[in-house]
Amino acid sequence: MDDVAIARAIHVLAVIVWIGGVAMVTTVIFPLIRRTHAAKERLRLFESVERRFIWQARIATLLVAASGFYMIQRMNLWDRFRSAAFWWMHAMIGVWAIFTVILFIAEPLIIHEWVQRRALKSADATFALLHRLHWILLLLGLVTAFAAVAGSYGMVLVP
Numbered sequence: 001m002d003d004v005a006i007a008r009a010i011h012v013l014a015v016i017v018w019i020g021g022v023a024m025v026t027t028v029i030f031p032l033i034r035r036t037h038a039a040k041e042r043l044r045l046f047e048s049v050e051r052r053f054i055w056q057a058r059i060a061t062l063l064v065a066a067s068g069f070y071m072i073q074r075m076n077l078w079d080r081f082r083s084a085a086f087w088w089m090h091a092m093i094g095v096w097a098i099f100t101v102i103l104f105i106a107e108p109l110i111i112h113e114w115v116q117r118r119a120l121k122s123a124d125a126t127f128a129l130l131h132r133l134h135w136i137l138l139l140l141g142l143v144t145a146f147a148a149v150a151g152s153y154g155m156v157l158v159p
């Protein structure tokens, strides 16, 4: 079962990089951006952070999914998806799916252009909205990580 232990280690490391990065962006970078006065400077700051972080997040989501599905297959955990007590398994896939759609589809096709268009015209409202959305994603990620650790170690988490 060494392979499952390695998959678990990769899974957790990738979650740390990904959700840790979201925490940093939400609690440190966004407040900094929103305190910056010139709209042009805000956009420049946002884009340089986003350009660097988005690739880390994309690679991390791929590693999380590959290691996660590997563990499900190797430990034959598919039955868990039929039980509400394992809602945290559904939550992991749900959080991963939301981020995957945002990082690989919505960001390059819609969000990037939308931010460019709105950030100079109504900077306050645009960055307030983006900040709120990051808080929601961060909280979903943290609740899921908490429940996944507790659930993996046998705690029954009935909703």
Ligand code: HEM
Pocket (backbone or CB within 6 Å): 008, 011, 012, 015, 019, 064, 065, 067, 068, 069, 071, 072, 077, 092, 093, 095, 096, 140, 141, 142, 144, 145, 146, 148, 149, 151, 152, 153
């Ligand atoms: C495609 C998406 C995902 C799949 C297939 C997946 C699958 C799994 C599996 C099979 C386990 C082991 C469960 C057990 O030992 O009983 C696990 C553990 C875990 N997962 Fe995921 N997961 C996914 C996404 C996520 C996400 C998005 C997060 C965080 C927000 C996450 C955080 C964790 C954590 C913290 C553990 C516990 C590791 C430990 O302490 O042993 N996973 N995951």
